[in-house]
Amino acid sequence: MEEHLTVGRVAELAGVSVRTLHHYDEIGLVPPSARTATGYRAYSAGDVERLREVLGYRRLGFGLREIADLVDDPTTDAVARLRRLRGLLQEQRDRLAATVAAIDEELEARAMGIRTEPEDQLKVFGAQLYESIGSAYPATRRTERRIAARIWDALGEARTVLNVGAGTGSYEPPDREVTAVEPSAVMRAQRPAGAAPCVAAGAERLPFADQSFDAAMAVSTVHHWADPIAGLREMRRVARRVVVFTYDAGSPGRLDRFWLTRDYLPEFAGLLVGWPSLADMTRAIGGRAQPVLIPWDCADGFFEAHWRRPEAYLEDPVRRAVSVWTRVGPQAEQRAVDSLRDDLSSGRWAARNRDLVSLDAAELGLRLLVA
Ligand SMILES: C[S@@+](CC[C@H](N)C(=O)[O-])C[C@H]1O[C@@H](n2cnc3c(N)ncnc32)[C@H](O)[C@@H]1O
Numbered sequence: 001m002e003e004h005l006t007v008g009r010v011a012e013l014a015g016v017s018v019r020t021l022h023h024y025d026e027i028g029l030v031p032p033s034a035r036t037a038t039g040y041r042a043y044s045a046g047d048v049e050r051l052r053e054v055l056g057y058r059r060l061g062f063g064l065r066e067i068a069d070l071v072d073d074p075t076t077d078a079v080a081r082l083r084r085l086r087g088l089l090q091e092q093r094d095r096l097a098a099t100v101a102a103i104d105e106e107l108e109a110r111a112m113g114i115r116t117e118p119e120d121q122l123k124v125f126g127a128q129l130y131e132s133i134g135s136a137y138p139a140t141r142r143t144e145r146r147i148a149a150r151i152w153d154a155l156g157e158a159r160t161v162l163n164v165g166a167g168t169g170s171y172e173p174p175d176r177e178v179t180a181v182e183p184s185a186v187m188r189a190q191r192p193a194g195a196a197p198c199v200a201a202g203a204e205r206l207p208f209a210d211q212s213f214d215a216a217m218a219v220s221t222v223h224h225w226a227d228p229i230a231g232l233r234e235m236r237r238v239a240r241r242v243v244v245f246t247y248d249a250g251s252p253g254r255l256d257r258f259w260l261t262r263d264y265l266p267e268f269a270g271l272l273v274g275w276p277s278l279a280d281m282t283r284a285i286g287g288r289a290q291p292v293l294i295p296w297d298c299a300d301g302f303f304e305a306h307w308r309r310p311e312a313y314l315e316d317p318v319r320r321a322v323s324v325w326t327r328v329g330p331q332a333e334q335r336a337v338d339s340l341r342d343d344l345s346s347g348r349w350a351a352r353n354r355d356l357v358s359l360d361a362a363e364l365g366l367r368l369l370v371a
Contacts, residue, residue, distance in 0.1 A: 084270030140301030158215035165221025203231030287371025
């Protein structure tokens, strides 16, 4: 018979109380599969595996309901779930390390009698990722005119436009009065001379009065916000019209619609955990979603841009300008790139993706939300 651990032993090993384990059992989160002769709960290897996953998500601050959805996700297997958990823990570790480094810097500055600017105190919470990867951004990230045309068209007659998460300002319309909002100092510093004025702030607390702009736009940024729904509601509050270019993370075929995530980078799924659904996002602005097909020669090098030019993903500058590659971690990145390189030279990629060659534009889950 399979060996089981008693509830007391499991509690001791995991550093949780027996009461917690009883609670997890009562709500069906981690029900032990056996009882001892004396009636105590007994945990099999499989039960312990599930408990480990639950405790990992608890450590990340997830609620028990959310955890239940994650550990019961029928679309992933145990290895994929472990990878997802690992990616999230790594991300948390990086964030904590960046926070500690920022506090050390401030302590040093204080010791020398230097006051830290308020925006520098905040930036570690809002934009630390772009503080480290932002300088690689302009190499391949620029306006894609066909997507810009859709965004500008959706802005309608708006004369004053707020661009939230503006970065270097790629999609700012040249013929309107634009105000940009961008929390990362590195990104702000890379805005071209003559670009619209830029305010240091995060989407979740826009420093503007209600209805102070004709329109607010946000391009390729919502998934970076700590609280996307709060940010979208803020856009709705400060503007009469809202236009958002983003990604539909909720549809079931999300990994399969792009060969890169389907065949080389399954870790992408881990990055989508906790993202709001398209329905929640459109509800937050009171709008509707329209698909945006990505042209085969897309000029803006975002993650999906090179779907018909696979060799581009082998180039370091292409990957460095896209946060996904940093977020999945160096091991997953290396494995994906090596495997893609092999498949390109063996002809396997071409054989698997021969349908793509005849397409001029692809549906890869990008959406324009308009309200
Ligand atoms: C992929 S870039 C997009 C920049 C620009 N919109 C574009 O299309 O080129 C994402 C931007 O979101 C910014 N960002 C991160 N967290 C944010 C937040 N909480 N509020 C507003 N912007 C944020 C980042 O600093 C970064 O500049």
